Amino acid sequence: MIHKFKFEDENIVMDINSGSVHIVDALIYEIIDDVLLLCKEDVLDKYKNKYKIDDIVEAIEEINELKEQEMLGTEDTYKNLIPAFLGRTPVVKALCLHVAHDCNLACRYCFAGEGEYHGSRGLMSFDVGKASIDFLVKNSGARKNIEVDFFGGEPLMNFDVVKQIVKYAKDQEKEHNKNFRFTLTTNGVLLNDEIIDFLNEHMYNVVLSLDGRPEVNDKMRPTRNDKGSYDMILPKFKRLVEKRGHKKYYIRGTFTHNNLDFSKDVLHMADMGFNEISVEPVVAPNNMSYALKEQDIETLCNEYETLAKEMLKRHTKDGKCFNFFHFMIDLNQGPCVYKRLAGCGSGTEYLAVTPEGDLYPCHQFVGMQEFKMGDIFKGVDNIEKRLEFEQCNVYSKEECTNCWSKFFCSGGCAANSYNFNKNINSTYKIGCDLQKKRLECAIGLQAKNL
Numbered sequence: 001m002i003h004k005f006k007f008e009d010e011n012i013v014m015d016i017n018s019g020s021v022h023i024v025d026a027l028i029y030e031i032i033d034d035v036l037l038l039c040k041e042d043v044l045d046k047y048k049n050k051y052k053i054d055d056i057v058e059a060i061e062e063i064n065e066l067k068e069q070e071m072l073g074t075e076d077t078y079k080n081l082i083p084a085f086l087g088r089t090p091v092v093k094a095l096c097l098h099v100a101h102d103c104n105l106a107c108r109y110c111f112a113g114e115g116e117y118h119g120s121r122g123l124m125s126f127d128v129g130k131a132s133i134d135f136l137v138k139n140s141g142a143r144k145n146i147e148v149d150f151f152g153g154e155p156l157m158n159f160d161v162v163k164q165i166v167k168y169a170k171d172q173e174k175e176h177n178k179n180f181r182f183t184l185t186t187n188g189v190l191l192n193d194e195i196i197d198f199l200n201e202h203m204y205n206v207v208l209s210l211d212g213r214p215e216v217n218d219k220m221r222p223t224r225n226d227k228g229s230y231d232m233i234l235p236k237f238k239r240l241v242e243k244r245g246h247k248k249y250y251i252r253g254t255f256t257h258n259n260l261d262f263s264k265d266v267l268h269m270a271d272m273g274f275n276e277i278s279v280e281p282v283v284a285p286n287n288m289s290y291a292l293k294e295q296d297i298e299t300l301c302n303e304y305e306t307l308a309k310e311m312l313k314r315h316t317k318d319g320k321c322f323n324f325f326h327f328m329i330d331l332n333q334g335p336c337v338y339k340r341l342a343g344c345g346s347g348t349e350y351l352a353v354t355p356e357g358d359l360y361p362c363h364q365f366v367g368m369q370e371f372k373m374g375d376i377f378k379g380v381d382n383i384e385k386r387l388e389f390e391q392c393n394v395y396s397k398e399e400c401t402n403c404w405s406k407f408f409c410s411g412g413c414a415a416n417s418y419n420f421n422k423n424i425n426s427t428y429k430i431g432c433d434l435q436k437k438r439l440e441c442a443i444g445l446q447a448k449n450l
Contacts, residue, residue, distance in 0.1 A: 002036070002072065003404035004029060007444025008309065014443060016404050017078070019331055020071040023447050027051055028059045035063045036073045078341065078407070082395055085341055090348040090390060091141035095132055096363050097353050099124040099161055100153040104189050105229055107221045109254060109282050109290055112153065117354070117367035123158045124355040128376070129165035132353050135376040137176050144177060147204075150184040151352075151363055159195060166202050183207065185252070187221070188233035188240075196240045204248060208237045211253040212265020212279065219258060220290065238273060250276040250325060256290035257282075260299050263307040270314075270322040278325030281434055283416050292430055301437040308441035312448055327442040329408060340394075343410030347373070347389025351380075361389055364415035389414070392424050399427045409435045 001016040011029035013022045024032070034043050040060055047056055066072035102121040103110070133148070140146045148169065150162050162184070169180045181204040188208060199206050210233060211217040218228030241249060251274045255262035262279055269277050281300070284291040292300070307324060315321050344350055347361035351373065359373040359380060360366045374381040392414060394406040412435065416428040 001076070001402070001404060002032065004032070005440050005444075007440065007447060008312075010444065010447050012440075012443060012447055013072075014404070015072045015074055016407065017074040017076045018071055019407070020066075021331060021443055021447060022066065022072070025059075027055060028063060031056070031059060032063055035060055036067075078337070079395065081337060081341070082393070085337075085393065086391060088390075090345070091143055092136055092139040092146075092351060093143060093345065093349045094147035094149065095136050095351055095353055096149045096151050097124065097129060097132055097165070098151050098153070098355055098363065098366065099129065099155045099158040099165075101355050102157055103153040103187070104157065104224065105154070105187050105221055106224050106226070107187075109220055109256060109284055109288075111283070111364060112366075119367055121153075122355040124161055124353075126161050126164045126168075128353070128355065128357045129161055130168050131357060131376045133165065133169045133172060135379070137172055137178060139379070140178070145179050145181060147181045147183065150182065152185070154187055154189065155184055156186050156190040156195060159190070163198065181205075185209065187229070188236045189223075189229070191233075191236040191240060193239075196236075196243055199240065200244045200247060206240065206244070206247075206249040207252045208240070208249060209253070210234070210237065210251050210269065211255070212259070212262065213268045216259045216265055217253075220254070220256060234272065241274060248276075250278050253277075253279040254282050255279055256284075257292055257296060258290050260296055261303060262300075263303045263310070266307055266322075266324060267310060270320050273320075275320075275322040276325070277322055281431065283413075283419070283428070283431070294430060297430060297433045300434055304434070304437045304441050308445055312445060326438040327445055329439070329442045329446075331443070331446060340407045340410055342393045343412070343414075346414050347386060347392075361385075362415060364413075365418075388424065396425050397427060399432070403432075405432075405436050405439050408439050 003014045003016060005012055011024050011026060013024055013029065013032060031043060031047055034046060043060060044053065044056055063072065100123050101117055101119065102123065136146055136148070155162060166182060173179060182202055183205040184199060184203050185207040186209065211221055214228065214230040217230045221229050223229055237251070251269050253265060255265065259265060266277055266279050281292055282290060308327060311322070311324060311327065350362060352360045352363045352366050353376055354366055357376045359375055360371055361373065365371040371385060372382060373385060380386055394400040394411045397411050400406045400411050412427050412431055414424040416431055417426040418424050420428050
């Protein structure tokens with residue numbers, strides 16, 4: 001399987017199974033599908049009135065040479081790995097600790113219902129946090145690097161417990177031959193110098209929630225008294241990033257139907273001095289005014305292309321360079337085979353923990369009782385549900401089977417599939433269409449040596 005597309009002035013051909021990317025001339029771009037399907041004589045006969053015979057022959061030889069080098073028209077060998085994939089014994093690599101089911105903002109698109117997750121407000125105790133670390137150590141097998149994400153609501157509303165959990169986890173490392181990597185996602189309201197210094201010392205990554213331009217951010221991310229949050233939060237984020245040095249962070253925003261020109265929000269954040277940026281499409285029911293519509297897809301795809309071209313311009317002209325999360329892919333090493341097949345590992349390698357210690361497949365399933373997996377005290381006991389997630393992969397989803405992007409999106413988000421189709425083995429169409437465009441932009445940027 002191959003995929004062809006144009007980016008700027010380049011004709012790009014990607015061999016899906018090998019991951020090889022080729023920049024080709026107009027002749028090869030036009031005839032390559034036929035060369036991979038037809039005999040030489042048929043290709044010559046089809047194009048002889050449009051191109052010179054010698055040029056066609058040379059193009060066919062180049063294509064066939066790439067085939068011999070297994071860089072074009074390669075077989076799908078991933079299918080052969082499915083029995084081993086389904087027979088694996090997954091280990092838990094990461095926990096998302098919901099240390100606060102409460103929030104000090106009132107974001108209008110919040111899937112967590114202002115932090116309540118279909119339940120009551122609450123804060124995780126240190127005892128639950130400690131038991132969560134013990135659960136992760138016990139269930140991570142021989143894996144050394146394991147991850148803990150502090151999440152909410154707003155996790156800094158329970159900052160003392162975050163500090164205690166980090167200390168306890170670090171104390172376990174030597175005894176159990178583990179290396180904890182911590183991430184915290186925050187809206188920034190409670191940031192101060194003490195918290196900033198702690199996060200910069202102990203967090204492998206920090207995710208800072210901001211939607212872009214002041215008017216865009218404040219429309220969807222107001223305070224509890226319906227005031228804008230941008231002016232309060234931006235200086236704190238700038239200070240954290242300034243003091244963080246070269247450690248990992250990114251600004252994470254959400255675009256909605258209200259700001260289909262979201263590239264301007266990304267560029268605004270870049271102009272504010274943030275060089276690691278992620279802006280995600282909102283996922284919301286169709287009856288919400290801010291939900292993305294299928295008729296928005298073309299506009300949004302054009303925005304991704306506008307953004308990619310601006311990134312290219314800024315990198316080549318010493319402008320305010322930045323990285324956009326969705327354009328950062330590794331075509332050489334890439335994700336491991338299992339990650340290509342099943343993505344984030346929700347429900348198996350990745351689990352979410354509520355303040356009470358209940359286990360769910362990921363943060364987006366929290367509060368849906370049918371998806372409760374067990375708890376951190378007794379372990380996973382909903383074996384049927386775990387098996388359902390273990391077997392979820394790009395070959396179990398009919399829509400993914402012949403999709404060129406399947407090994408990069410890994411079948412998409414299980415929660416989105418369930419929320420729109422009541423089936424984790426389905427797909428979310430808007431998400432798929434946008435993901436394909438992001439991948440084309442990412443590949444196009446690499447073709448331009450960015």
